[in-house]
Amino acid sequence: MSTSMQHESLPASELPEGPYGSSDPTRLSSDSTGIARPEMENTKIESSPQLTDEAPDGGAAAWLVVLGAWCTSFCSFGWLNSVGVFQEYYQNVLLSSYSSSVIAWIPSLQIFFMMAMGPVVGTLFDRYGPRWLLLIGSLLHVLGVMMASLGSQYYQILLAQGVCSAIGVACIFQPAMNVIGGWFDKKRGAAFGILSTGSSLGGVVFPIMVNRLIRRAGFGWAMRAGGFLILFLLIIANLTIRAYRPPHPQKVTGAMVRKPFTEPEFVLLSAGLFCFTYGLFVPINYITVLGLHAGMEPNLAEYLVPMLNAGSLIGRMFSGIMGDRVGKYNIFIVVCYLSSIWILGLLIPTITNASLIAFAVLFGFSSGAYVSLLTPLVMQISPLNEIGLRTGIIFFINAVAGLTTNPINGAILAQPNGWLGMKLFAGMFCLVGTTFVLAARVHKTGWRLNATF
Numbered sequence: 001m002s003t004s005m006q007h008e009s010l011p012a013s014e015l016p017e018g019p020y021g022s023s024d025p026t027r028l029s030s031d032s033t034g035i036a037r038p039e040m041e042n043t044k045i046e047s048s049p050q051l052t053d054e055a056p057d058g059g060a061a062a063w064l065v066v067l068g069a070w071c072t073s074f075c076s077f078g079w080l081n082s083v084g085v086f087q088e089y090y091q092n093v094l095l096s097s098y099s100s101s102v103i104a105w106i107p108s109l110q111i112f113f114m115m116a117m118g119p120v121v122g123t124l125f126d127r128y129g130p131r132w133l134l135l136i137g138s139l140l141h142v143l144g145v146m147m148a149s150l151g152s153q154y155y156q157i158l159l160a161q162g163v164c165s166a167i168g169v170a171c172i173f174q175p176a177m178n179v180i181g182g183w184f185d186k187k188r189g190a191a192f193g194i195l196s197t198g199s200s201l202g203g204v205v206f207p208i209m210v211n212r213l214i215r216r217a218g219f220g221w222a223m224r225a226g227g228f229l230i231l232f233l234l235i236i237a238n239l240t241i242r243a244y245r246p247p248h249p250q251k252v253t254g255a256m257v258r259k260p261f262t263e264p265e266f267v268l269l270s271a272g273l274f275c276f277t278y279g280l281f282v283p284i285n286y287i288t289v290l291g292l293h294a295g296m297e298p299n300l301a302e303y304l305v306p307m308l309n310a311g312s313l314i315g316r317m318f319s320g321i322m323g324d325r326v327g328k329y330n331i332f333i334v335v336c337y338l339s340s341i342w343i344l345g346l347l348i349p350t351i352t353n354a355s356l357i358a359f360a361v362l363f364g365f366s367s368g369a370y371v372s373l374l375t376p377l378v379m380q381i382s383p384l385n386e387i388g389l390r391t392g393i394i395f396f397i398n399a400v401a402g403l404t405t406n407p408i409n410g411a412i413l414a415q416p417n418g419w420l421g422m423k424l425f426a427g428m429f430c431l432v433g434t435t436f437v438l439a440a441r442v443h444k445t446g447w448r449l450n451a452t453f
Helices: 060-075 083-094 105-116 118-128 131-149 154-178 188-217 219-240 254-262 264-293 304-326 328-347 353-380 384-413 418-445
Strands: 027-030 036-039
Touching: 060 154, 060 188, 060 219, 083 105, 083 154, 083 188, 083 264, 105 154, 105 264, 105 384, 118 131, 118 154, 118 384, 131 154, 131 219, 154 188, 154 219, 154 384, 188 219, 188 304, 188 353, 254 264, 254 384, 264 304, 264 328, 264 353, 264 384, 264 418, 304 328, 304 353, 328 353, 328 418, 353 384, 384 418
Parallel strands: none
Antiparallel strands: 027 036
């Protein structure tokens, strides 16, 4: 940099925080245009120009990243959203000698490992970027599904589908979501809304495909067909997903992990998502079993999960786009309160085919905000260089709820008034969880209803 372009730097104590927090090694100087630009001491800034670039908010490269993230969403939460089909098949056919509570550990471990790996995956993402995580996760996910196709014993299904596949999913979906924050800013909610429709569409395709193939070709080939579809989509994801900014390695210390828990908004958000997770997966996992219990024809009951996920597809698009306009916290709070109302108002009264179908579509629509806005909610209250770590912490906290909710509900279901108890459990936890998120919003903005947050 020429001498004419340099100006006297501010003292270090007076420097504002840079894009990577107070430890940012950049120093501010002004060029001839008067615009403040970062300048590395004794280092040419041209060596890493992207660090100071604003998010492009569009362009072919950015939307290809969204395409790749959409594919990971289809293969991760889309696969997880189909667990209701597996719960019904395992409970009534393949593992009929086991109780529903024991079988529920399979989807519970899927949820747990997907989320509990969050801090590890988030730290690796912050340090190395998404490439190796995506590759390793793709191999593990496909391997787990293929091995499940060969299983006939409980422990085999548990290890393949509940552990191996789930760890692979953890390595693909979190990095894919985290890179979006670098490519999009003003259109971030829309980008997340679009990519999260992948999980909804996956939740429509996988249950129908698996149900039909189980009847025609058997469980093994149904799982292998799902594995080949997952492999194809993850190849696309590995070819298109890349970070906009290079990784910013930093040593994760105990102080960094403790710091978010000194911030009221983060604590309230964590508590809210933890409680909401307890209630969210109950209808997703048990709606097919509930339909059969209520006397619905099997040919109709098998479409309840696809109906729920079809509603979720529209809901995720809606919540993502509206989140950019009226505030991500605002739209999340509204639609998640609606989720509580649907559980308590439609499932507790007398169950009919019409009420179950209405519930599936309405709950799918309103609960779609959970996946669509979960990461953006964390991003909105987190420094850029800590997004991976903080998202990982949130996922780990949610993993505890994901691990225990299905076995708890399986035990509740074994009681005389089991179905009523399960519905009350799900509805109240969704209600309490949304209230905690509302408290986080109020702490940040006050009671101003027109505040966009």
